[in-house]
Amino acid sequence: MLIYLRNNIHLGYSLYRDKEDPERFRKDPQVQTTNIRLLPYTKYLSPHSPRWRHALRVVMGLILLMVASSSTWADSLQVLHWWKSTSEHKAVDFLAGKLTQENILWRDAVIPSGSGIGAGIVLKSRVLSGNAPEVAQLNGVLIGEWAELGLLLEFDAVGSVGKWDKILFPSVWSLTQSKGHVVAAPLGIHRINTLFVNRKLFKKYDLALPESWDDFELAAKKLQQAGIIPLAQSSEPWQLATLFETLVLSEAGAGFYNDIFVKKEQSAFFDARFGQALKRFRSLKKWMPTPLQDRSWDELARQFADGGAAMMVMGDWVKAELNAWGLATDVGFACMAVPQTENYHLYDIDTLVMLAGDGSHRAAQERLAQLVLSPAVQVEYNQIKGSVPVLRNPDMSKMDSCARTSWKLFARGGSTQVPSLAHRMATDETSKDAIIAEIYRFFMDDQVTVNDTQRRLGAIARSLKKI
Ligand code: BGC
Numbered sequence: 001m002l003i004y005l006r007n008n009i010h011l012g013y014s015l016y017r018d019k020e021d022p023e024r025f026r027k028d029p030q031v032q033t034t035n036i037r038l039l040p041y042t043k044y045l046s047p048h049s050p051r052w053r054h055a056l057r058v059v060m061g062l063i064l065l066m067v068a069s070s071s072t073w074a075d076s077l078q079v080l081h082w083w084k085s086t087s088e089h090k091a092v093d094f095l096a097g098k099l100t101q102e103n104i105l106w107r108d109a110v111i112p113s114g115s116g117i118g119a120g121i122v123l124k125s126r127v128l129s130g131n132a133p134e135v136a137q138l139n140g141v142l143i144g145e146w147a148e149l150g151l152l153l154e155f156d157a158v159g160s161v162g163k164w165d166k167i168l169f170p171s172v173w174s175l176t177q178s179k180g181h182v183v184a185a186p187l188g189i190h191r192i193n194t195l196f197v198n199r200k201l202f203k204k205y206d207l208a209l210p211e212s213w214d215d216f217e218l219a220a221k222k223l224q225q226a227g228i229i230p231l232a233q234s235s236e237p238w239q240l241a242t243l244f245e246t247l248v249l250s251e252a253g254a255g256f257y258n259d260i261f262v263k264k265e266q267s268a269f270f271d272a273r274f275g276q277a278l279k280r281f282r283s284l285k286k287w288m289p290t291p292l293q294d295r296s297w298d299e300l301a302r303q304f305a306d307g308g309a310a311m312m313v314m315g316d317w318v319k320a321e322l323n324a325w326g327l328a329t330d331v332g333f334a335c336m337a338v339p340q341t342e343n344y345h346l347y348d349i350d351t352l353v354m355l356a357g358d359g360s361h362r363a364a365q366e367r368l369a370q371l372v373l374s375p376a377v378q379v380e381y382n383q384i385k386g387s388v389p390v391l392r393n394p395d396m397s398k399m400d401s402c403a404r405t406s407w408k409l410f411a412r413g414g415s416t417q418v419p420s421l422a423h424r425m426a427t428d429e430t431s432k433d434a435i436i437a438e439i440y441r442f443f444m445d446d447q448v449t450v451n452d453t454q455r456r457l458g459a460i461a462r463s464l465k466k467i
Helices: 022-027 040-044 050-072 086-101 114-128 141-148 156-161 170-175 199-204 213-225 237-262 266-270 272-287 297-305 317-324 362-372 375-385 401-411 429-444 450-463
Strands: 002-008 013-018 075-081 104-110 135-137 184-191 194-198 229-232 309-313 333-337 345-354 417-419
Touching (some): 075 114, 075 362, 086 104, 184 362, 184 375, 184 401, 199 333, 213 272, 237 266, 237 309, 237 429, 345 362
Parallel strands (some): 075 104, 345 417
Antiparallel strands (some): 135 345, 194 309
8 A cells, every 4th residue: 555655855745655656656746736645545435525525535644644654664764865867766666665565664855966966965954953864875985974973873783794895896895884884885886987879860870889089079070060969968067077077087097087086186187187188078068058058967868868969978877767768778879988988987886874863763774774785676776776786796687788887897896996076986075066166167167278277276186185
């Protein structure tokens, strides 16, 4: 009957969802305006008048509410995250369903915001005001920072019983720990340096898949002459930064990328290779829509899917979205590495943390942590989300070509793995924001020169926290 309570705190309404028909929830416009939406049970009661029907609905709602809150659930966990696109919703539904099987209610607190910028702000303010959720999506460097403040639950026993040190990739295992304690449950690994190509358009205009920047330029020119936008792009700072970090990797490789974005060496900002990446960034502008608009990544993916744009550089969550809309990998689109980055995995790891609170939800929180690392959940969840399992030895039989390439590259370890700046894997939040602000300024204002940007970032680098 009831599957879980969705508490959309950004809109301020609560909903009960029908297990049998989750799609209704999304399609139904009433969802946007109703406080408590009742599902079809009332139709079996004799409807004498609209008022009577309304009264019945209210009573039924109250009964359902009482049933849900009194007897059904062993516990409930409010989970704060930022996933709101079609595939992201599916991934959340999948995890919530798994939790339901454990008799634990997933209370959904979604703060829709690409790459989680808004969600991070809300999470911080909720923690500061003593109203923390039990679970939150928290990625990368922030995990260690929050753990050091004593905000995260430590669940070492889950890690040792599950042999996380053996089953996880070493870099993922170290991300889940702070000062020797397990504080995070990793879900999946996304690859950022991904170039999506609309196969239909490339076929129509007889274009080769762009394996080099020369191929890319050639294809872009022909597409533009045919009236097609060659490269989908938004002006959202995190989306520009996502493109830019792939260009730094492409121009200068992993060693330099780490010097500049992880170590924040001042000299790296003055390096000619960084200047080269800035030039490439600006030169790509001519292939993007004008004027550039502040659009969400899934709107851009829609434009790409509909043939309004021929290419897109973005993390492989775009793959999941295209799949969810019915476009098959390798058929509707090609998923490739951004030119000159084929040997790298620029990664972003989605992770759940458990907020310590008063400890009263520990059992349910630990169960969730255990669940997300079970082999079956890893396979299915990551297939829906477009990422790949964090496990060293997953079942690969259902992975598409894009996921296989991603997982195999990540499994090589060492300098193949490159932490994403835009997605919080490379450095602390303040440094990330300061660097992205300058990159954004450079891109949006053509009057700002490459030298200006190098000088400004060089000066900023002096005051940024070093590891
Ligand atoms: C997250 C992905 C998410 C994407 C778009 C990334 O930072 O890791 O899970 O789909 O942002 O919001």
